[in-house]
Amino acid sequence: MTRNVILHVALGVATMAGAACGGDGEPAPAEPEPVVTAVPGCEASGVLQYVCGPINAEDIVQVGDSDWLVVSGMNGQLTGTGVNGHIYLVNHRQKTYDEWFPGESPMFAPDTDTFGACPGPIDTASFSSHGLALREQEAGRYRLYMTGHGAREAIEVFDVDATGERPSLTWIGCVELPDGTFSNSVAILSDGGFVTTKMMDASVPFEEGLGAINSGAVTGNVYEWHPGGEVMAVPGTELSGANGIVVSSDDRRVFVTAIGTREMVRFDRSVSPPGKATVELPVAPDNIRWTTDGTLYTIGANVVPPGECATPPCQTGWSVIEVNPDTLAATRVAGADQNATLQGASTGLRVGNEIWIGTYSGDRIGYLPAD
Secondary structure, three states, rough: OOOOEOEEEEEOOOOOOOEEOOOOOOOOOOOOOOOOEEEOOOOEOEEEEEOOOOOOOOOOEEOOOOEEEEEEEEEOOOOOOOOOOOEEEEEEOOOOOEEEEEOOOOOOOOOOOOOOOOOOOOOOOOOOEEEEEEEEEEOOOEEEEEEEOOOOEEEEEEEEEOOOOOOOEEEEEEEEOOOOOEEEEEEEEEOOOOEEEEEEEEEOOOHHHHHHHHHOOOEEEEEEEOOOOOOOEOOOOOOOOEEEEOOOOOEEEEEEEEOOEEEEEEEEEEOOOOOOEEEEEEEEEEEEOOOOOOOOEEEEEEOHHHHOOOOOOOOEEEEEEEOOOOOOOEEEEHHHHHHOOOOEEEEEEEEEEEEEEEEEEOEEEEEEEEO
């Protein structure tokens, strides 16, 4: 597999082996910070820097606290281009990436006990990698769920083995979604089930569906699945452009973003129908990601107030919004204006002292300082 090195790193003068201390026993001077130079066409937009190459890198998750990020790659359905889907593996320290799936030799090991209703392996020539969710099964081994479009509308499932120097990926099964579903994001439940968002009706023309969302009309809901069961709509979760979704560690609370009404909704699964609380946001919110501090990041295009918008939809750049899951208080923590090369921002993932930015339309991933 060809390794795509996106940034050339000049490490300066390396410390020679055995020279950890100076001749007088004092610690050797610290090595100089790496000097990072962007390749042509991949220049930074202010503090927003790029890893260029990944196409339509809509969603991002981190493999534990490792150097590795898993990044989805949508096909050209939203952009009118003929690209196929991908899953990328990104080293966030080295700022490099590989095409992880399908790659040169995709691996398949169907789990027919858990996913016996899956009709067969994913079609590597016709799929779109959209929303992602990752959950650790045991030390160094993870389960990756992906909302997939293309030859079928399904949650595609992979095993991730991160016990070695470099993680490996194996497709193991799928759960097909109800007819007419255009799914967006997925979150894994503790029993191996999932909740996923239906963004809109896949049976209507795509532009018509987006128009309904822009008008604030109800277009979708949350679906739930458990091993051995059927995919079922969750009553009371109807939303306009249901998009990002995450769950709390105890599975009780589900957080969903609604593009059309520009809000984040918190559902309480301990009652039926689920309890509901909302917060309005200054963006058209897309994916949601937990931070290590226990808060939520969402991201989306900045929305111009209707009175100042001559030709809707009016948008100027994008913002990362941090939300307190208990109070739903929302604060802008980062963003970029309309002059940044990366637009269509869809994911803001906190990784150490950086925030990594995905996009549903483009040829790059972004990253910028978190503080």
